[in-house]
Amino acid sequence: MQAFSDLLERLILTPSRNGKIAHLVNYFTSEVNPARGWALAVLTGELDLPGVKGGTIRKLISERTDPELFRMSYDYVGDLAETVSLMWPGQRGANRVPPIDDVVEALRGATRAQGERLVAGYLDMLDPRQRWALLKMVTGGLRIGVSARLTKVALAEMGGVDPAEIEEIWHGLEPPYESLFDWLEGKADKPSPDIDAPYRPVMLAHPLVTKDKRDDPDAIDPALIDPDIFAAEWKYDGIRVQAVSANGTRRLYTRTGDDISHTFPDVLAAMDFEAAIDGELLVRAPDGGVAPFNELQQRLNRKTVSKKQMEARPAMIRAYDLLVEGDEDLRSMDFRTRRSRLEAFIGRVGGERFDLSPLVPVTTLEALEHARNNPPAPEIEGLMLKRWDSVYVAGRPTGPWYKWKRDPFLVDAVLMYAQRGHGRRSSFYSDFTFGVWREGENGREITPVGKAYFGFTDEELKQLDKFVRENTIDRFGPVRSVTATEETGLVLEVAFEGLQRSPRHKSGIAMRFPRINRIRWDKPSADADTLEALEKLLPEKV
Known part of the structure; x- marks a missing residue:
């Protein structure tokens, strides 16, 4: 040790x-x-x-x-x-x-x-x-700033190979990985695990506009908005998956290569093909559209799934790309060719469980920007831009693909509770619960609407920790309650991707990807937002 x-x-x-x-x-x-x-x-x-x-x-x-x-x-x-x-x-x-x-x-x-x-x-x-x-x-739970992906990058550097080569064989290897190390040290050939329906490392996109340039009107080169160069498609709010079926074996992988097949047998049952599809895992709504992410979340991380759960929340995949068809690997082909093959493929095998991600017309920068911020459904996060000539390569290459998410929603909320973090944050209060005002039986009161533990710098974390320690009014184990009244309290500007109804939360709503955008030292807590204002952002009931 x-x-x-x-x-x-x-x-x-x-x-x-x-x-x-x-x-x-x-x-x-x-x-x-x-x-x-x-x-x-x-x-x-x-x-x-x-x-x-x-x-x-x-x-x-x-x-x-x-x-x-x-x-x-x-x-x-x-x-x-x-x-x-x-x-x-x-x-x-x-x-x-x-x-x-x-x-x-x-x-x-x-x-x-x-x-x-x-x-x-x-x-x-x-x-x-x-x-x-x-x-x-x-x-478990190391929390040392080292992901499985970073570890595999280190292995690749050790052996002088591409990280994608390790990713492609990883699921066929077993600890303590002696054949892997022998290959990386040149003592043996590359392992050839006997695994059907293997995972292929995914291709990722860079943000079209970084956070620091979000308010810069000249942040985007208008020359990029050319229908002969880029295709555009909707970016759905689900989880990126890879559906692979080969030689009678069917598997469903996350973008990081985790096998989640056991959780979605309804999707596996529909994979009556020999192919590898890159797409978005979603839940279909009763009206045929896409259900909120919260519905998908109810099916994730389950060891088993009941027939009732599958009937209430039927899973589906919206296909983005076709990586393999039959015995033919399509990843070295350009996106235009792969898209054409995908359209024909989904036309043959599509149905309730598989459909095609629609393309968005590329005309002007203004039109795309309007589409990005006003998508046809609340379950769409924004746009993806993909070069027609791009091949499918593992990792995040610069230039071929961009994601252009809609501007986040912002709300001013009041800090209510704080909890210590883990690992290098174990000495700081770094997990923050916040709320907004609503009318209660005895007048205005704060109701919790979310929790966030990132979005701030190390220096801001020290400031937040100091505020928590100096304004604690009660303790509940590792959690501290801080002063949060109309006269005294700390306002946090919280960014989030969307809202959905949630009977599990006291406020009746749940936030998607909340994070602290900035600390509003300047704003009185009485001027924070209300639950009524947030409820106006909820999607209409189907």
């Missing part, structure tokens, strides 16, 4: 992307199999240790220390692994730090009782930094 804990510490303390990649490459190069393979599984979220859960860790620390002291410490620190690693009363006698592969291989086959005993023994052997690494490994 020594080398692995050292790696995690370096990754936490290194803010730059390139610096993190360098640390990962150095670790993968200097370590040997299978230790580095198990570390890779931890970093990419592929390691599952069913014998150890968060409840196990809480039980162990409560038995070793004063439970009330642990509760108070956990409340202050906000991170289970960090709290336990610092509080654990290690026992003398251990003279060996076990390597990560020994720990993983012991825990993988352990029952709950065995896992509890093993973890307690390891915590006794290790110092606080190594304990933290162990606990993050067994409970």
